[in-house]
Amino acid sequence: MEIDIKLAISAFVLGLGMSGVYFLLTVGLSLCYGLMRVISLDQFFYYALGAHITYTLINITGNFWLGLLTGVIAVLFIAYSIEKLIYRQIYKKPIMFSMILSFGVNLAGVGIIKYIWGLAPKPVKAPIGGTIPILGTDVPGYRVFVILLAILIYLGVWYFLNKTIVGTAVRAGIDDAEKVEALGINVYKLFTLTFILAASLSALAGGLHAPMIMVVPDMGLSITSFAFMVVIIGGLGSIKGTLISSFIVGQIVSFGSLIWAPLANIAPFILMLIVLLIKPTGLYGSKYLRR
Amino acid sequence: MRSGKRVLVFLLAIVLVAMLLPAIGMSADEPETFNLGVLLPLTGTFAAVAETQEEAILLAVDEVNEKGGLNMPWGKVKVEATVMDDEVDINVGVRRFRYLKEQGAHAVVGQVWAPLAMAINELCKKDPFPYFPVNVAPLESFKKGSLADCTFAAGYTPWTVGYMAGYAAINILGKKNIFFLSRSDAWGWDIGSGLEAACEKYGGTIVGSDEVAVGTSDFTTVLEKVKFVSPEVFISAQFGGDAIALIKQSYDMGLHNEMVIFNSFVTNVVAEGLPPEAREGLYGMHFFYHDLSGFEDQEVVKMAESYVEGYTEKYGGPPDAYATIAYIATTQLFEAVERAGSFEPEDIQKAIMDNPDFVCVKGPAKWRIDHQPIYDYAAFLVRGKGLDEQTSKWDFFEVIDALGGEEMYPSLESLGY
């Protein structure tokens, strides 16, 4: 099938929308890995929880934004307690502990969601309807909003990491947390902060994604492998890498499905394998991050 | 190493003792209960569907027991159901299937997921056992020699779904230019070949097609393609959660203004998961829609009504399409057992094949030689209602027409008979 220029433009914009959601979901994953050297599979639980709380709040108040905010705040508190109760105990253990532990948290969390909300898919209406013409193509307005918001969040995270002293400490910790501690900084506070930041961004991703897809307890599962690909292609621990790779993966998925839809599912995996074989630390992963 | 040898002797002794205690066969000829094994994917992708199927099966069991039980030559026999979860995993499913058998199940109903149904069918081929899968099974499994003698599938194949969708789009809605979005697995391909057969027969054209994987949540790029091709009708093979995402995104992108959106096999779960405005004007084939008011065959309307009433009373909501497949499978199993007067698979098979006509909650039907039921009303063509047309929580669709009969099924020759 010949690719029309109009189709290509819309594929590009829609790909950006996907990139936005991927970015929000993976930036936390990447930060957690970088700083604490944990792989936090429970981010997908926060993602699903954010979406479900958004759904419920819309039903009660009719306001999407309030739902989104409540979801993020609720997850913030849950993540805080999970970090204190569970993660604290495994920071010094090998990384696979965090994988299995967070896999358990995810399993239990999704179980709770199923218990509370049931299994049936739930509708969430997009708060911004209509389409916006971009270069002669109509693009759903809500997607454009998601793209803009993702850019805003990236700028915010960038500012936090580069212009604030706490963010500088986080960046230093990504390099070597022990050395940060040796300077006299309480790294555990940094860990808690990073974890709840990651979880709230995941919840935000879930809430934002809800109007585009269906809300089901297992919704995190279908996005897990994509999220991991984004993090790995970009390089674990690198925010810039995460941004660039979520852009790339979004575009590959988008253009892949334009050519032959099944490509969308496999092309990112192939890209990831190629990237790793050429540069074993991902595009922007620091080679000093050894673990 | 002396201690080691002593251990070996000890072990040998244990083995000997254990062999002297073989499990004594306890199979009585005239059991007092009929043990029904129910194996459904209660967790995993199909959990929402499986939940409704479990309800329907248990309803059928309750109804039989209220009548006193199954009418067997040696008296009334109560039915006892054991429910297990197959987790959409072949190993788990087969293991639990064998548990059910070891626990003395006389028959098993279940499976939404086709590969597991086929794996269990394979076991039943070697070791005959009454097995009634409740899914829409792939075309390949009905090829001659594939199904075990006592495996009866209450659903039909996706081929029929695709054929009916094509028939309805072309002959009833009068839309001849079709874009078909398949699912890249046996389900999608079978629907596709059914659709193609219908197009060939009734003069439709597939002007564009694509396929996406199960579990795809973002369809926007594909939908752009659909928009670009601008067909008269957009038929999709998506099911469950995928269908919700697809239809919602189609609505968001304004596809409903330019073409008819047709989800080939629609269910209430999908309707429930859609915002009302996206549901409005959506067409689809529904295996069984609970509100048949206005349908001409009054016989069917009455029968369906009493089933829906019983179901709603017990579970607080009407039965869905897949629940009804499960209900029909269970009731047909019971009928066959009663007619056979025996729990033996050979007798049950004979009872069904000797007397293949039956009447179920959605009208008359007939078991074909390939173990598919040919329904007079295989599916109902429905149109989604918007918010202002909706009168109650469960009022999702309006029934427009019904399709069925041998015409809608793949020919026996094509299946190797």
Add this chain to the structure above:
Amino acid sequence: MKLSKSMFFDRRYIIVVVFVVLYLLRYVLPEAFVLEVVIQSIYVMGCSFLIGRLGLVSFGQPVYLAAGAYGTAFYLYYVGTNPYIGILVGVLMGLMVSIVAGVFLVRLSSSYFTLSNLAFCAIGFFLLQKVLVKYTHGDNGLWFLSKIDSTVIIDLSTTKGIVYFSFLIAIGVWFLYDYLMDRSVFGAACLAVKINEEKLRFLGYNAFNVKWLAFVIANTTAALAGSLNAIYLGFVSPSIADVSKAVEAVAISMLGGAGTLFGPVAGVLIFIGLKDIISQIVSHWELVVGIMLVAIMIRGEKGIVGSLEGIVHKSITKNNNKPVSW
């Protein structure tokens, strides 16, 4: 090791004892459960070895399982009817896949190794489900149970025969791993890779070769389990390589105690047993299993067998010397 020999009998006897006891469980527990435990234990063994003895965590185990299963399935569906040849073909297929994959994957550092195995698994799944659909029939799968010939001595066309055979194979596999782990230079070299790769290099060993060999052995074991599974079910479908099952093998390894000889058996026994029991009692078993997984990971980092052996050794030897691993 000297110490443990004087305290216990030769560990090879323990292997036989464990499997004979497990075999006898057949008379108490459902046969399907016991058989599943044995086959899954063989599957997890390789994974546990990689984690515990080399520090390599692979999230791609299902793809090696699938290599074995499909090797066997292709042979039995398209070529012949002898299940023994089928198993052989499956193991060879697994060997080939892991040799090739090892060349690319083993050189990656740990987290990247873990996740590129995941990617490899996803690609394998995609190949089986979409690309090779002509041969694999996609999701419909291949069924061949009724094609399997009966064979002499141990008849693999009967479930009983498969049970016997699986137990014999399991004992063989455990003898092999017992040798690999604690009786050979190779086992020591593996541990050295885990602790300090640099220093192994100083000793004149090629760390890559050690890791690669371990990777091939471990994943061929997984393929063997896949072959047994295929013979048992008489059916394969691509779902065997599903990415969503990737964490399971690792979780079971950790649960049982990674790198211990009987960890996989204990882990599988508990994991499958728990799931089977809990799913009968509560409908949302994930919740319970998830919480237990968290609790086990926090409380006993050595896994069940790892913790047990510590206790046993302490009470017997009455000192704090770290016990050698069983």
Add this chain to the structure above:
Amino acid sequence: MEDAFILKVNDISASYGQSKVLFGVSFNLGPHERIAIVGRNGAGKTTLLKCVAALLKPTSGFVVYEGEEITGRKPFEVARAGLKYVHQDKGVFQDLTVRENLKLSSYATGDYDWSKVFKYFPKLKILLDKKGAGLSGGEKQMLMIGRAILGSPKVLLLDEPTEGLAPGIVSDLATVFCELSENTALVIVDQNLSFISKIAQRVYGIKEGKMVVEISDTQEIQQASYSRFL
């Protein structure tokens, strides 16, 4: 003499996983003293320093700093109290500029007076906006030490400060260390014996995880004759 020591390390044993690394090591440090710990690769020097700085938990033994036991306390608390460890691998934060590296230390200690850093290492002033990854080995070491002396620590634990540095820089460092010890006690682990003979007031020898020798005789230190013990 008791209170004359700011740091007392008592009978420390430690292990990595299953392998024991330290066996009952003890040493003392006076308030303005410069001591050196020498030993071969793998003798356990780094492990010892990490135990003292609370970055590693010893299996037995304890560390007393300013009359208080600090074993088992959090590493950042120990560092804030003025006992700082300087890592051996020239590990400045690669992604951070020199300015950010220093800022971080100021943030940790509340000491924003960088003049003493520039007094010892004027070169850092020119490098302020350069990223850590772009510094030379000597510059990295300057930054590491400069970073550590913010907050006026009472004890500095320096792990292999001269490793891989050019001889000129090493002799500069020796001068700096001598000046530093006016306010700070130093524990230096190094293999460069000529460097040690220039600065150390006392030398401990460590071999296979055990303290084998303690030398306070200036002449012996200058001749490095203790190396026969290692």
